[in-house]
Amino acid sequence: MLLTSAPLVAAVLAAGVLAGCATPTGPFPPLDTTKYTLENSERFVLLDQPSQVSVTCTGLQEVILPDGRLEVVANVKNRENRRLEVQVNCVFKDASGSSTGDETPWQTLILSEYVTEAVRFTAMNGQASKYAVRIRQAR
Numbered sequence: 001m002l003l004t005s006a007p008l009v010a011a012v013l014a015a016g017v018l019a020g021c022a023t024p025t026g027p028f029p030p031l032d033t034t035k036y037t038l039e040n041s042e043r044f045v046l047l048d049q050p051s052q053v054s055v056t057c058t059g060l061q062e063v064i065l066p067d068g069r070l071e072v073v074a075n076v077k078n079r080e081n082r083r084l085e086v087q088v089n090c091v092f093k094d095a096s097g098s099s100t101g102d103e104t105p106w107q108t109l110i111l112s113e114y115v116t117e118a119v120r121f122t123a124m125n126g127q128a129s130k131y132a133v134r135i136r137q138a139r
Contacts, residue, residue: 042097044074047136054080055135058116068126074119074133078111085110085138090121092128100127108138 044057059075070092078084088109092102102124111117121133 043130043132045132045134047134050137051086051135054078054084055086055111057133060133062131065122070123070126070128070131072121072131072133074121075116076109076111076119076135077116078114081113083110083112087136087138088119089134091132091134092121092123093130093132094127095129097130100125102128106136 043060046052046055056077056079057074058077059073061073063071063073065071072090074088074090076086076088086109087106089106090104092100094100100123104121107119109117109119119133121131123131
């Protein structure tokens with residue numbers, strides 16, 4: 001019995017070792033789950049692993065302007081004891097979740113240690129009813 005189970009055990013161990021070598025790819029879910037963190041993976045997306053570790057969103061506010069355009073304010077927080085440089089943009093979407101073709105340019109955001117910065121985005125037209133704020137490591 002020992003001889004027939006040895007190859008099976010070796011195969012299971014080899015699969016476990018190989019699975020541990022895999023490098024995960026983004027987008028990454030937020031790590032911070034504290035009481036004061038408000039994140040929704042559909043509306044706040046971290047595009048790389050360094051930003052997943054270092055950045056979180058403590059609030060998202062959305063307002064429909066008098067002319068019908070959507071305005072979004074994202075509170076982006078640095079969770080580390082070092083200055084960070086990230087890039088942020090917003091993709092505006094229609095009610096079905098499809099892009100309206102309205103995407104803001106990437107802007108560089110410099111975050112001091114443990115600071116929270118508000119970043120404002122405004123849609124170009126009134127088609128947007130949903131959005132995704134995206135964060136990535138500065139390039």
